[in-house]
Every structure is written in C-alpha cells, then in structure tokens.
Amino acid sequence: MAEEIINVKDVTKNYGGVEAVKGISFSIKKGELFGIIGPNGAGKTTLFKMLLGLVRPSSGTISVMGSDVSEVWSREVKAHTGYLPENIAFYDHLTGLETLTFYASIKGADRSEIADLLDLTGISHAAGRKVGGYSKGMRQRLGLAQSLLSSPQILFLDEPTTGLDPEGIGAFYKILNDVKERGVTIVLTSHILKEIQDRVDRLGIIGNGKLLASGSVKELRTDLGLSPVLRLTVKGNTEGLQGVALKAGGDIQSFEDGTLLINCPRGNKMEVLRALMKEDDAITDLELLDPSLEDVFMGYASGGEV
C-alpha cells in the first residue's frame, strides 16, 4: 500500500457560528489522482483552502507530507506543492513568460524549468504576449504551468476545467496524465462528476459539509448498493406484473402513464427479468437502465439522502 501523503482528521470549520465543514476525515495516497466532488456550497472550497493552509481549521488536524499544517505551513511544504485556484487570475500587464519568471523566483525554481513547462502546457507560442489577452483555456494552461514550477510533489487543482470547452477539457487531462506519470500526487475538485469519474483513482463526495462517501468509483458503486432499474412500457392492468416483480425480489419505484419502473437490487436482476418474461403479454417494451454515480451524486446535490 502506497504511503499517505495527505491526512485529514476530524476537521471542522466554523464561520461565525455557521458550520461549513462538519468533521471530515480522509487520506490521500502518494501518486494518486484524487477527486473531491460536491455541489457548490457543499464545503468543497473551504476544505480545499484548509488543505492549502489558506484557512485554518476550527478543530481537527491536517498533515501534508508528514508535517502538521493545521496551524502554519512551513516553507518546506509550500515549496513542494503547486496550486491552481478556481478561475485563476494573473497580473494582466505581465507576459506569460514574465508571469512564470516571477513565480519561479518566489518558489525558488530554476529558470530552466520555464521553457519546459511552456512546452508541456502548449503555450510556448504565446509566452511573449500579455496575459490580459489570453483566452480562458490559455489562462488555465498557464495556471497549470505555474503550479508545476519547482517540481511539486502535490498538485492542488480547484475546479480546473471550469469554463473549458470539451476539447480543452480533454487536452487538460492529457497534460495531467503526463504530470501524474512523473509521480505527482494530484488533488482536484469538481462539481461535474461525469467529467472526472473515469479519470480519478479515487474520489470523495462532499455534501453539506460532510464527507458522504469516498473510494474508487467501483467501490462507491458497490458500497452505495446502486441497483439497475427496469423500465417497462405496459398496457392494461399492472397489478399482476407488480406482484410478480415484488415476489422475485424487485422493488416498484413508480408507475405512471403506462411506464413501470422497477428497482432490481444487485443479484436479483436476472430473477426479476425471468419472472417478468412469463407475463410478457402485458409488456410492450423493456429497457434496462444502469445507474450512474451521477444519479447518486445528484441525490446528494439536491440535499437528499441515499
């Protein structure tokens, strides 16, 4: 098992009596791509800022690379982390190259890294132009480039793909993969699960200031007991059908306008199907809906419990 590089324990944060984060614990392993996901206002950004040492937790501890950062961030830790804030802003009057040169001297990075990073992020051609004229996508690339100065061990990316078009998102994750191959641990937040679920190693779902679930996408599906749903188009009376489905272990979700939705808990899917097929007179169409994590997440996002 890989060593833990970030450890969050019972962390809370109050803002003038309002609990933004209500006791969160999790850890992130070295070299993994960890996604923090949650709807806006779930406490994601507060948690992220605490991870970065910008905001101090009200209670609990956070350790990064083995040192406690709940109180003060040491220069040592800061020197080995990179951060890409949400909607990154730059000094608009500086060129891309000047921006990186300035940040390189603050981070104590070697200037020779700059050309390399401009190349990696694909903005070498615009390095001499003022950042004020950069497109959203180019800003994000420059932002990624600055976060990679001085070869960080951990990268924190806050909503890194907000405002990028699908092509830009693809390109962004391609760069991230290259970075990950260098052994960098990456922590990113998002409110779009679909976008990150196939790209992260593990993720934590945050809602209402709490960590609702964490693990790999596969683990989450299993843990949450997501069940496939059968959608039947039926005619006439369905009482018989419903009885058969219930008997076979299914669960009636709804019946409306001739459409019957039946939840099939894991393992019972085939049994329910077989039972229903015997009543095929009443069924005119059948569809199997595979649940996505998105559905679960949307449940959280709308404040519901699963």
Next chain:
Amino acid sequence: MISPSLISTVAIKEFKNSIRNRWVLAVSLILALLALAISYFGFAPRGETGFGGFDVTIVSLASLVTYLVPIIALTLGFDTIVGESEGKTLDLILTMPISRLELFLGKFLGLSFSIITSTVVGFGVAGLLIAMKSGADHLGDYIFFILSAILLGLSFLSLALMISVMVGERSRAIGLVIFFWFFFVLIFDLLLIGLLVSTEGKISSSIITALLYANPADLFRLLNLASIESVKTAYGLATVTKGKAFTQPFLYAGMLFWVLWPLAAGYTIFRKRSC
C-alpha cells in the same frame, strides 16, 4: 527567517509595474511642472514673472505638496493587497513559499521606490533649472524639502497599505482613501484652529505639540515653513514653534514614526487576515 531575495523579487515587480504603466513618469512630470510653475509665477502677485529663488519656491510649493503628495501616495498604494485579494492573485501567491511579511515589505519597498524616484526626478529636474536661472541660494533647504516630501509620500503610502489590508473590497478602500486625505490634509488643521479659538488659546503648548505630531502633513508643513527664518516670522510661527520638539531632527523623527507605525499596524492586520 526573512528572505531578502524574496522581498526584492516582489519589490522589483512592483517598481517595474509603476515604470511600465508610466506612473513614475507622470508623477515626475506633475511635480516638476508644479515646481517650475511656482518658481516662475511666484512673484506674479507683485506683477512680475520670472524664476524666483529656492526660498520663495519652497514656501509656496510646500503648501501645494501638502495637498498633492498625500493623494498621490494614497492612490498608489491603497489597492495593493485588497486589489490582489479581489483579483484573486493573493490566494495563489500566499500558497507559495513566501511569508506575508516578505510580501508586505516587498510591496512597500517597491512602491516606496516609485515614490522616491518620481519625487527626486521631478523636483530634481525642476531644482536644476531653478538653480541655473536664479542661483543656488538655499539649495540646502531645497534638498531638505525634497527629503521631507519623500517622507510625506512614504507616510501616506504606509497609511495606504494599512487601508489596503483593512477592508475586503476595493470600493471600501477608495472610501477610506478619501476619508484619510480629507481628514489629515483638510479637516485636521481646521479642527486645530477651532480648538485654539474655542479655548481662547488657553490650551497648553504640549497639547498643541502633540496634536501637530499627530499629523504627518503638519510635520511636513512645520519642516518647510519653520526652517526658513523669514517665513517663520511672516507666518507668525515663531511663537508657536519654540522648543526642542520643533527642531529638524525631532520633526524628521516624527515623520519617520509616521512611516513606520501604519506599516507595522498594517502587517499585524494582514497577518490575521483570511483571504
């Protein structure tokens, strides 16, 4: 441990910025033109024009500088932190291996250098021309005038940095800039005179001294009006400004204090500020 190289990195960036956006050039020009105009038209009330000497120039120039330099310094520095906080560049730099003290000092030094450069260049060029036309009498006083103008600028820059960390929005910082300028430059002396009149002058001179020291603009006025003997008599300052507290070293120390304390207060607030 404070890193001088980090401080200078920030300072150089700030200074380069004022050079690049022509702030230094514009302020130098304004100050030079002001000095030359005052020197040239200094005798206009007597129906004459032509360059006057340094002594005449300093007196009129000092009273204009009291209005102008504070607002120049306040507008230069008021958004240096709050602007970056609103523009979202502050979060990023604070996650980097630079301390808040280094960032704060770097900004102050860089902006200070902008003020020093434009004051020296602006009044320096004007001084050269005046010296060429009217001779170098009172050149020493003029050099001290430039020094005190720099300190006046730096003290209001310090106040500007303090404003910059006190508020969360740029718009509120602008409000405070206007308030501070109004208070120190316009209202303060009115209140002082009001106090003198209402107490029929029966107020102790140590209170008057303390009140004069409570305003960097007044210290600047005293330095430049009280340093020249003829002016002192003309302004009736001779009676008020007797005593050790009104000697040059004390007045300069007073101005230096006004550069340092708002800076220290500003840093204390900045250290605790969440961004």
